[in-house]
Amino acid sequence: MTSADLVVANCRQLLTLAGPIPKRKQSLTDVGLLEKAWLASCRGRIVFTGQEKDFKARVRAEKNAVHIDARGLVGLPGFVDSHTHLPFAGSRVNEFRLRLKGYTYEELAKKGMGIQTTVKATRRATKSELVRLCLSRLDTMLQNGATTIEAKSGYGLNLKDEIKQLEALREASRKHPVDIVPTFMGAHEIPKEYRSRKSAYVNFLLRRVLPEVKRKKLAEFFDVFCEEGIFSLEDTRRLADGAKWAGLKVRIHADEFTPLGGAELASEIGALSADHLINITPEGIRKLARSDTVATLLPGVSFFLMLDKKAPARQLIEEGAIVSLASDFNPGSSMVSSMLFVLQLGVFLLRLTIEEAINAVTANAAFALGRHKEVGSLEPGKKTDLLLCELPDYASLVYHLGINPIRYIIKNGRVVVKDGRRL
Numbered sequence: 001m002t003s004a005d006l007v008v009a010n011c012r013q014l015l016t017l018a019g020p021i022p023k024r025k026q027s028l029t030d031v032g033l034l035e036k037a038w039l040a041s042c043r044g045r046i047v048f049t050g051q052e053k054d055f056k057a058r059v060r061a062e063k064n065a066v067h068i069d070a071r072g073l074v075g076l077p078g079f080v081d082s083h084t085h086l087p088f089a090g091s092r093v094n095e096f097r098l099r100l101k102g103y104t105y106e107e108l109a110k111k112g113m114g115i116q117t118t119v120k121a122t123r124r125a126t127k128s129e130l131v132r133l134c135l136s137r138l139d140t141m142l143q144n145g146a147t148t149i150e151a152k153s154g155y156g157l158n159l160k161d162e163i164k165q166l167e168a169l170r171e172a173s174r175k176h177p178v179d180i181v182p183t184f185m186g187a188h189e190i191p192k193e194y195r196s197r198k199s200a201y202v203n204f205l206l207r208r209v210l211p212e213v214k215r216k217k218l219a220e221f222f223d224v225f226c227e228e229g230i231f232s233l234e235d236t237r238r239l240a241d242g243a244k245w246a247g248l249k250v251r252i253h254a255d256e257f258t259p260l261g262g263a264e265l266a267s268e269i270g271a272l273s274a275d276h277l278i279n280i281t282p283e284g285i286r287k288l289a290r291s292d293t294v295a296t297l298l299p300g301v302s303f304f305l306m307l308d309k310k311a312p313a314r315q316l317i318e319e320g321a322i323v324s325l326a327s328d329f330n331p332g333s334s335m336v337s338s339m340l341f342v343l344q345l346g347v348f349l350l351r352l353t354i355e356e357a358i359n360a361v362t363a364n365a366a367f368a369l370g371r372h373k374e375v376g377s378l379e380p381g382k383k384t385d386l387l388l389c390e391l392p393d394y395a396s397l398v399y400h401l402g403i404n405p406i407r408y409i410i411k412n413g414r415v416v417v418k419d420g421r422r423l
């Protein structure tokens with residue numbers, strides 16, 4: 001008999017997402033569906049999923065165990081948001097209004113707005129203001145289903161303010177149940193001070209900032225905006241080498257606005273993920289499909305920037321790439337805090353099937369962060385990160401828009417949202 005301190009009884013449907021991870025092609029159609037299922041957890045880890053009969057034979061609930069009656073509820077793993085720009089200050093609502101008048105995102109950036117607007121506001125903010133902003137955003141993201149999120153710096157673009165963003169993340173992470181995976185993204189844009197001296201900025205990142213990030217152990221990943229007019233393929237390669245030297249794993253903003261070849265480079269250098277890919281080349285698709293680099297698609301960007309062009313999700317899946325979906329939560333190109341909405345956009349904009357999209361926000365997203373042994377599926381030994389939704393069936397996660405059906409959220413085996421309210 002195994003003991004349990006949390007028992008979830010009688011889920012109408014339970015999606016375990018179990019199976020070899022990462023998932024490609026056909027295996028993306030399997031969500032590990034169990035009907036009338038039970039789940040048990042002990043000290044934050046899953047100890048059982050299955051039918052009542054087996055539960056009774058194998059699990060003994062401890063005296064003070066928490067019991068949840070999940071009749072009428074659909075259970076699935078907490079979502080993993082593998083791409084966010086969480087710790088920023090200020091707002092870009094005025095630039096949003098300009099976009100609605102016809103200016104494009106790139107035009108605003110060329111006028112010195114865009115990322116630079118947020119850099120100014122973030123440099124002015126204190127660390128504790130950033131912590132407060134992160135905590136309140138984490139609450140919203142949690143209530144919309146995310147239980148693990150990646151979060152990037154990249155609005156400081158100097159030593160002091162990049163470190164300030166990463167320290168704010170560390171502090172927020174200590175105070176909030178959502179797990180945060182920190183990424184150093186000093187290579188998000190070329191700061192004003194270095195406008196005409198890009199290689200000096202690359203050197204500065206390599207010689208001054210990366211060693212400090214390493215010394216303070218502030219990040220697990222390195223990210224770079226590989227884009228025409230920002231960081232070239234050559235810059236990206238140099239930066240990625242430096243990041244690996246500093247013990248960081250690499251992910252790349254690739255082929256967002258122009259088909260530069262970021263996806264090819266990402267697969268060549270063994271990046272964990274190539275993100276965006278709206279303008280990926282046919283060669284990029286082939287290379288990703290043959291590698292373990294995840295194709296992370298961010299449909300919030302095509303939606304929020306009202307682009308006709310979308311990432312070629314169907315082709316990526318059909319050729320065999322590991323596809324995942326993330327929010328890209330940021331104030332300029334995707335002010336989207338809801339992974340539930342991202343799941344829906346994956347189906348409506350990118351034409352994933354419901355099952356593919358669910359895999360893409362759970363198991364494959366966890367793989368994109370190197371966390372697939374911990375989260376992203378409901379299997380014995382993994383963290384008990386569980387959403388319980390009041391829905392007739394799991395397809396209604398996508399079918400019924402504009403509601404939040406999540407009644408319970410269990411994070412690390414503890415109930416953190418009950419009846420839709422944060423405890």
Ligand code: NIG
Nearest residue numbers: 115118225328330331332333
């Ligand atoms: O992923 N492309 C670069 N970075 C973000 C946008 C950040 C911003 O506009 O503030 C992105 O789209």
Ligand code: FE
Nearest residue numbers: 083085253328
């Ligand atoms: Fe981004």
